[in-house]
Amino acid sequence: MQIRPILSTLRHHKLTAILLTLQVAFTCAIVCNVAFMVAQRVQRISVPTGIAENELSSIRSRGIEKGENMQAQQAADLAALRAIHGVRSAVAISYSLPLNQSESSSGICPSKEALDRAMQLNSIEGSGCVQPASYDGTPGLIATLGLHLVAGRDFLPDEYVSKGKPAVAIVTRALAEKLYPGRQALGQSMYDGDHFIRIVGIVDTLLRPNLRKPGEDGDSMIWPQRPDSAGVTYVLRSAPADRQRVLKAAETALLKLNPNRIVDPKQMRTYTQIRSEYFQRDTTMIGLLIASALGLLFVTALGIAGLANFWVQQRTRSIGIRRAIGATQGDILRYFQGENFLIVSAGIVLGGVLAVLLNLLLMAHYELPRLPLWYLPIGALALWALGQLSVLSPARRAARVPPVVATRSV
Incomplete structure (x- = not known):
């Protein structure tokens, strides 16, 4: 050169x-x-959410009648939604889905002793306790969301409750490893300060509704708890190409079944839209x-x-x-x-x-x-x-x- x-x-x-x-x-x-x-x-x-994103859609319904039997209404709604052509399964949840920014969380400890340490430290840091996101829903939630159960089993019908806290839970692999490092988490009893909750199943991945940091984003647990409020979200699973049609049919079916409710068009979304809005x-x-x-x-x-x-x-x-x-x-x-x-x-x-x-x-x-x-x-x-x-x-x-x-x- x-x-x-x-x-x-x-x-x-x-x-x-x-x-x-x-x-x-x-x-x-x-x-x-x-x-x-x-x-x-x-x-x-x-980041993977752990659910069947391309097959899910959700629709939010809120009743306006006082004294309405929520459980009976949900059962009727789910029957009507499952009858829609193309709907493979449908469940009711309170609201939370991965990345939909509506998170419910509570502290959970691997033992009562861990909770005592957290109280002494005035923090869950270093105590062994965790604050995971909580999900709930009617029977069939695991299958509808497409979660991969890697250990244990799904909830039994008699384990579902409408009020109070259930006695069992399903946790993510990340949460299980954090609560019981180097030990088998399946069958262990977690402590929330009032009750012991037995782990009956472990799913591979279930992301939080709100991301925090990589070490905490996968800390989630599922309760066998039916929604018990006027507002409920219905999650529908169908073929990806059918989702928009299914949502329109679901709105029609819900309003036909009970006109005295509010179905917000802004809360009728495919999961692809939910994810896109979160990462906009x-x-x-x-x-x-x-x-x-x-x-x-x-x-x-x-x-x-x-x-x-x-x-x-x-x-x-x-x-x-x-x-x-x-x-x-x-x-x-x-x-x-x-x-x-x-x-x-x-x-x-x-x-x-x-x-x-x-x-x-x-x-x-x-x-x-x-x-x-x-x-x-x-x-x-x-x-x-x-x-x-x-x-x-x-x-x-x-x-x-x-x-x-x-x-x-x-």
């Missing part, structure tokens, strides 16, 4: 070379951190981050190409002299590409340091995780490729300068 002539030329254009180096450095630092933030957001919106801000942020990164890369590419074009115009005479003494078009092309490689490399080295410093700043103020160092070589490769592509056209134009034209310009 003839390093010495390149360095000699750059010494005569110090300010321009330094400015381009700084531009590459800031681009490297920002793009590496933006790529990391995008990856974090994508990982967040891709994250999706928007991903788009903004990607757009800003691409915009910055585009500006950097323009800067590299513009500088290369300027230098080609300024060096027409020297290019012609080199051609006249035997330099080939390939030599001229490699010269400009090598010059660009050195400038971009200097910017990448400085940019790597700035990327780490920027990440530390984001960690301190926005709780962003530490930037994995393997993002730096990926960013370097991207900027090297961008630099070579940006300088390619000006370098090819320089290589095509004929020696006779350069000689006449002397």
